Amino acid sequence: MRSPFAILREIRRNSRRVERNRFDRAQSAGFVLFAFIAPLVVWKMESLRVRETTSTLMVLRAFEMLDDAGRAIGVRATEIDPKDRGAPWPQSLPLADIDFVQRTVWRGWPLVTSHTEFAAESKVTRLPACPAARVPEVLRAARIVIDRKGVAVDADTTRTHIAAWVFSSGAWWIMLSMALAIVLAPIRLAWFLRKETRTAVRQSRIGRCHCPSCGYNAKHSILHGRCPECGSELYERPTY
Ligand SMILES: [Zn+2]
Secondary structure, three states, X not given: OXXXXXXXXXXXXXXXXXXXXXXXXXXXXXXHHHHHHHHHHHHXXXXXXXXXXXXXXXXXXXXXXEOOOOOEEEEEEEEOOHHXXXXXXXXXXXXXXXXXXXXXXXXXXXXXXEEEEOOOEEEEEEOOOOOHHHHHHHHHHHHHHHHHHOOOOOOOEEEEOHHHHHHHHXXXXXXXXXXXXXXXXXXXXXXXXXXXXXXXXXHHHHHOOEOOOOOOEOHHHOOOOEOOOOOOEOOOOOOO
């Protein structure tokens, strides 16, 4: 009973029909190396590819509450339709429009590998009837409505997307390997052409009984075995 490793070794040995040159080896080494580099690139892309979005959770209007006699009795707020921002309100005294917004930062490429949702904040747009000093009152009134609706977000939360990490690492692994292949291709071709040209020249010199190295007509020096011009071996098939 042969061990499975022995069988694998034999398969491997018998599969090596084509000689691997230095470029094939570089490509293989790159492929292995990039498996470790790809996650680092994904990690780096988290700081290089950052997109930010803002979503409006709620739009409110703060207004002066009036009693029957028309006296101000405090600031109230109510949710309004986003398209009614800044619209006049004939039946009461509007003070400000409040956009309750949340910023989200998305990081990573090609997929989003993590994102952070920041605590939501109120952006106050004062209307003509509202002096700057009343903004804290406006915010307090808005906050009551926001809490009642339950849309408040008071802490930043960051989430990592594991599946996106795995996919992005794989994508970078493939992209880096392909980039190496593309960079190597012209060098590979030039090297191949040079080798082929060199071989063709030497073969033709050998065919004419000339010295393969310098091209000197060595017909009369064949028995000496050495080129009288450059001293290189004539019989031994050169390794090229
Ligand atoms: Zn020679």
